[in-house]
Amino acid sequence: MADLGEGLDKVEEEVEALKNAKMKIFGITMTPTTIGAAFALISSLLGTLYAGFESYKAFQEMAEKLEVLDIEAVEARNVAIERKLDDAIDYTRDIKNSLRDDIIRVERVAEGASNRVKTVQDDIDTRMRELSDLSRESEKDVRDTMRETEDRIDAKMQKLDESLRDTLQKALDNPLADG
Numbered sequence: 078m079a080d081l082g083e084g085l086d087k088v089e090e091e092v093e094a095l096k097n098a099k100m101k102i103f104g105i106t107m108t109p110t111t112i113g114a115a116f117a118l119i120s121s122l123l124g125t126l127y128a129g130f131e132s133y134k135a136f137q138e139m140a141e142k143l144e145v146l147d148i149e150a151v152e153a154r155n156v157a158i159e160r161k162l163d164d165a166i167d168y169t170r171d172i173k174n175s176l177r178d179d180i181i182r183v184e185r186v187a188e189g190a191s192n193r194v195k196t197v198q199d200d201i202d203t204r205m206r207e208l209s210d211l212s213r214e215s216e217k218d219v220r221d222t223m224r225e226t227e228d229r230i231d232a233k234m235q236k237l238d239e240s241l242r243d244t245l246q247k248a249l250d251n252p253l254a255d256g
Contacts, residue, residue, distance in 0.1 A: 099106050107115070 099108060
C-alpha cells in the first residue's frame with residue numbers, strides 16, 4: 078500500500094511542477110493554462126470564421142435563387158388568384174342571397190298554407206256546429222211528430238175501444254140475441 082501512496086505523491090508533484098512550468102512559444106513565455114486558453118480562443122475564432130463562411134455560402138445560394146425567380150410571374154399568379162378569390166366571394170354572396178330569397182319565399186308559402194288551413198278548419202267547425210244544431214232540431218221535430226202521432230193513435234184506439242165496447246154491450250143487451 079505504501080507503493081500506491083508514493084505513486085500518488087509523485088503524480089501530485091508532477092502536476093504542481095507542470096502548473097509552474099513555463100514554456101516559450103514564438104518568443105512568448107506561457108504556462109499550460111495560458112496555452113489551453115489560447116487554444117480555446119483560436120478554436121472559437123476558427124469556428125466563428127467557418128460559421129460565417131457557411132452563412133455567406135447560404136446567402137449566395139439564396140441570392141442565386143432569387144435572381145432566377147420571376148417576380149412578374151409571381152405577381153401575375155397572385156393577381157389571378159386574387160381574381161379567382163373575388164369571383165368565389167361574389168359567387169358565394171349570390172348563393173347566400175338566393176338561399177335567403179328562397180327561405181323567405183318558402184316561409185310565405187308556408188304561412189299562406191297555414192292561413193288557408195286555419196280558414197278551412199274554421200269553416201269546417203262552423204258547418205259542423207250548424208249540422209249538429211240542425212240534427213238536434215230534426216231529432217226534436219221527429220220526436221214531437223212521433224208523440225203527436227202516438228197521441229192521435231192512442232186517442233183513436235181509445236175511441237175505437239169505446240165504440241167496440243158500446244157495440245158489444247148493445248149486442249149483449251139485445252133481447253133478440255139470446256138465442
